[in-house]
Amino acid sequence: GEDVEQSLFLSVREGDSSVINCTYTDSSSTYLYWYKQEPGAGLQLLTYIFSNMDMKQDQRLTVLLNKKDKHLSLRIADTQTGDSAIYFCAELRAGSYQLTFGKGTKLSVIP
Amino acid sequence: ETGVTQTPRHLVMGMTNKKSLKCEQHLGHNAMYWYKQSAKKPLELMFVYNFKEQTENNSVPSRFSPECPNSSHLFLHLHTLQPEDSALYLCASSQDARNTEAFFGQGTRLTVV
Numbered sequence: 001g002e003d004v005e006q007s008l009f010l011s012v013r014e015g016d017s018s019v020i021n022c023t024y025t026d027s028s029s030t031y032l033y034w035y036k037q038e039p040g041a042g043l044q045l046l047t048y049i050f051s052n053m054d055m056k057q058d059q060r061l062t063v064l065l066n067k068k069d070k071h072l073s074l075r076i077a078d079t080q081t082g083d084s085a086i087y088f089c090a091e092l093r094a095g096s097y098q099l100t101f102g103k104g105t106k107l108s109v110i111p
Numbered sequence: 112e113t114g115v116t117q118t119p120r121h122l123v124m125g126m127t128n129k130k131s132l133k134c135e136q137h138l139g140h141n142a143m144y145w146y147k148q149s150a151k152k153p154l155e156l157m158f159v160y161n162f163k164e165q166t167e168n169n170s171v172p173s174r175f176s177p178e179c180p181n182s183s184h185l186f187l188h189l190h191t192l193q194p195e196d197s198a199l200y201l202c203a204s205s206q207d208a209r210n211t212e213a214f215f216g217q218g219t220r221l222t223v224v
Contacts, residue, residue, distance in 0.1 A: 004153065031211055042117070042201055043154075043215040088154070097142075097167055097208045101154040 004102035006089055011108045018076040020105045022089030027070055029091040033099065034063065034074045037086045046074070046087075076107075084109045114138040117202050117216035124192065125224055132187040132219045134202030142208040143185040145177060148199040148218070160185060161208035192223045 005023040012018045024032060030051050035043040049056045049063045049072075056063045062075040076083055086104040093100065115136045124130050136143065145157040159167035160179040174196075176188040185202055199220050205213040 035215070040217075042115075042217040043203075045212060045214060048212065090154075092211070097159050097161075098156045098169075099154075099213060103151065103153050 004089055004091060004100055006087075006102035006105045008103065009106050009108070011110060012079050013110050014079060014081060016079055018074075018079045018083070018107055018109075020074045020076075020087050020089075020107065022072040022074075022102055024070050024072060024089065024091040025100065026091060026093045027067060028094040030094050031092040032063075032065060032072045033088075033090040033092070034061075034072075035088040035090060035101075037088065037104070039085075043088065079107075079109050081109045081111060083107060115202055115204055115214050115216035117200075117219050119219060120217065121220045121222075123222045123224060124189065126192060126194075128192075129188070129190040131189065132200055132202075132221075134185040134187075134216055136183055136185075136202075136204040136214070136216075138204060138214060140204040140206050140214075141182050142205045143179060143182070144203040144205075144213065145185065145187050146201040146203060146215075148201055150198075154201070158187075159208055166208055189221075192221075194223050197222045 033048040034046045036046050037043050060077045064073045086106050088104045089102040090099045118133045142161045147155045157171045158177045163179050174191050178186040199218040201218045202216040203213045
């Protein structure tokens with residue numbers, strides 16, 4: 001498809017793991033990104049993965065990339081209330097300046 | 112603090128007004144971007160500047176006019192806007208227009224009345 005797809009909502013209990021999923025559009029995309037947007041704020045780059053990698057881990061964050069299925073996921077271990085935000089998946093298509101974003105997944109963390 | 116600063120944070124303007132949004136980056140980047148974030152829609156890229164030259168204009172109406180006087184500053188001049196232009200306008204910068212790592216400002220929440 002033409003759109004980057006994400007579920008709109010996810011609720012988890014504090015201390016549990018969160019997994020946010022994304023399906024992107026272009027198998028030749030070079031970089032895949034996760035951005036976080038807290039209420040009233042701009043986008044904060046959380047992490048990104050180059051397309052020749054399968055996995056990237058950064059502290060509580062684990063990114064998994066399945067190029068065959070064009071599937072990207074973000075796992076947040078030991079989710080905290082401060083992780084409540086909207087998480088955007090984005091792809092950088094080969095030969096393009098343009099980041100293509102999903103509509104975002106709103107993560108709600110229940111204390 | 113991401114190194115990209117946008118002013119004002121909030122703006123309310125009438126349809127006949129002229130206003131400007133300002134973006135400044137302190138990261139030494141050479142590429143700057145304007146994005147529009149509307150409710151329930153993906154972020155939309157509006158303009159790209161690379162080394163002060165506009166390299167992309169995503170079919171944006173002429174009532175939005177960008178200006179990039181130097182690599183650190185980016186403006187978005189607004190005139191005769193419509194209510195549907197109300198949105199969060201986000202500025203971003205990256206080392207160059209390959210955009211491998213873009214940093215965003217906090218945005219200007221624009222309301223057109």
